[in-house]
Amino acid sequence: MTRALPEITSQERKRAAFAVAAGTTIEYFDWTIYATLAVYFAPLIFEDQDPTSALLQAAGIFAAGYLLRPLGAVLLGKISDRLGRKPSLTLSVAAMTLGTLLIAVTPTYAMVGVWASVLLLIARTLQGLAYGGEFGTVAATLREVAPPERRGRYSSLFMVASAAGQGLGFLVLLILQSSLSPEQMNSYGWRLPFILAVVGAVVVLYLRRQMVESPVFLAAEASKPKDRGQLRELLTRHRTAVMLCFFAVALTVPAMLTFTSYMQKMAVTSMDIPPRSVSLALLAVLTVYGLASWLWGRVSDHxxxxxxxxxxxxxTAALVLPAYFLVINSGTAVAVTVASSAVAIAVSLSGAVQQTVFAALFPPHLRALGVGLSHALALALVGGTTEVVALSFAKANNVTTYFILLTVVTAAGATIGFAIRSRLSRTEILPIEKLSSTDPSRHEAQDAESAG
Known part of the structure; x- marks a missing residue:
């Protein structure tokens, strides 16, 4: 028997979407400041007196955060599909807040010895679990609270928020470096962005506690909790959707990581572009990325x-090589900005809609778990390895070969994109979401519209 979706007001939809996006901003802000401030806190927290060794240990804990994401996706995905989107989103930001607070107050090695690095590992464990559980529930929530005709623009909020979080992270770093001396940064300055992140996370925790529950989850709640969020069902009956989502992420994320991370390092080390110019270029790229995501979200609704x-x-696949050759032939910060921005515009076209498209591949009772686990596994594979592979090619003086390989990999991702489009064009409407024409949420499962 079909159960009609509870109606929610336009303001409730917007508040829920804002609460989700605000959390994404804090997540990416925190991820960015950890990576950029490691040069300051790593020598203070780890035992080894060699700064390079300390940075490697900090990077190892950073990578552990990626490896923990699949576990977080399973734990919080199950909570989301069984108990609700709201409890999962609230729990993830609570863990995120606690982890960030631990980093902000972690004592140095000189104070507590090896316990300093243990505390840092615990903090990143909490954050890794939280971030892993965020994506799937965010995707499900943004799709389920959005009006059918505005799914693209609601979905784009994730990429707009992620770009904002990264941009704010770099901006805060630039401000601190301009305002404080190196001694002050080493003493207490590196802690300030983490304290700021804690304040932001507390605000997000309040917003998420006040947000409305997904009407689609409330309709699906008619089934027993034990029948929802089952990993075995996901991996047996929906393994094709899992594979499509996994490869869509794994084959396309390296392009964006290359042009926002590796390209900046190549500009400093191989082209002698001043680090400050590269940082400003990256800020410009992130701004373009966020604005383009906002625009593409609206375009995608048509x-x-x-x-x-x-x-x-x-x-994206078509632009990788032209962008690379523009950079190496020019060798200027302007070229880095233009090339990376062009790739960012292409990436944002797909990034703006990935939440709603990936969510459409799974039924509501497996949606957060399916999207979250697929995405987390892909990031665990490529998130920490893309730059290592790029640097290995650079060390062997085969940078051009790397970008040719990147083009091939991204082109393979494009074939997955068309496979997803074809699959959604054949998807039938789920019975639970076949509602009357007067219900504004009646098309929740009408995933065929995603094929355009």
């Missing part, structure tokens, strides 16, 4: 989200 996903993957 084009069709899954069409936009496939088109974005294809455009």
């Amino acid at each position: 084009l069709g989200p899954s069409t936009a996903l496939a088109a974005g993957f294809t455009a």
Whole structure:
């Protein structure tokens, strides 16, 4: 028997979307400041007196955060599909807040010895679990609270928020470096961004506690909790959707990581571009990325989200080599900015809609778990290895070969994008979401519209 979706007001939809996006901003802000401030806190927290060794230990804990994401995706994905989107989102930001607070107050090695690094590991464990559980529930929530005709723009909020979080992280770093001396940064300055992140996370925790529950989850709640969020069902009956989502992320994320991370290091080490100029270039790229995501989200509501996903993957593959050759032939900060921005615009076309498209691949009772686990596994594979592979090619003086390989990999991702578009065009409407024409949420499972 079909159960009608509870109606929610336009303001409730917007508040829920804002609470989700605010949490994403804090997540990416924290991830960014850890990576950029490690040069200051690593020598203070780890035993080894060699700064390079200390940085490697900090990087190891950073990578552990990626490896823990799949576990977080399973734990919080199950909570989301069984108990609700709201409890999962609230729990994830609570863990995120606690982890960030631990980093902000972690004592130095000189104070407590090896316990300093243990505390840092605990903090990153909490954050890794929280971040791993965020993506799937965020994707499910943004799709389920959005009006059917605005799924693209609601989905784009994730990428807009992630770009804002990264941009704010770099901006805060630039301000601190300009305002404080190196001694002050080493003493207490590096802690300030983490304290700021804690304040932001507390605000997000309040917003998420006040947000409305997903009407789609409330309708699905008619089934028994034990029948929802089952890993065995996901991996047996929906393994094709899991594989499509996994490869869509694993084959396309390296392009964006290359142009926002590795490209900046290549500009400093190989082209002797001043670090400050590279930082400003990255800020410009992130700004373009956020604005383009906002725009593409609106365009996709007319084009069709899954069409936009496939088109974005294809455009990214087509731009990788031209962007690379522009940078090496020019060797200027302007070229780095223009090339990386062009790739960012292409990536944002697919990134803006990935939440709603990936969510459409799974039924509501497995949605957060399915999207979250697929995404987390892909990031665990490529998140910490893309730059290592790029640096290995650079060490062997084969940078061009790396970018050719990156083009091939991204083109393979484009074929996955078209496979997802084809699959969604054949998807039938889920019975639980076949509602009357007067219900504004009646098309929740009408995933065929995603094919455009």
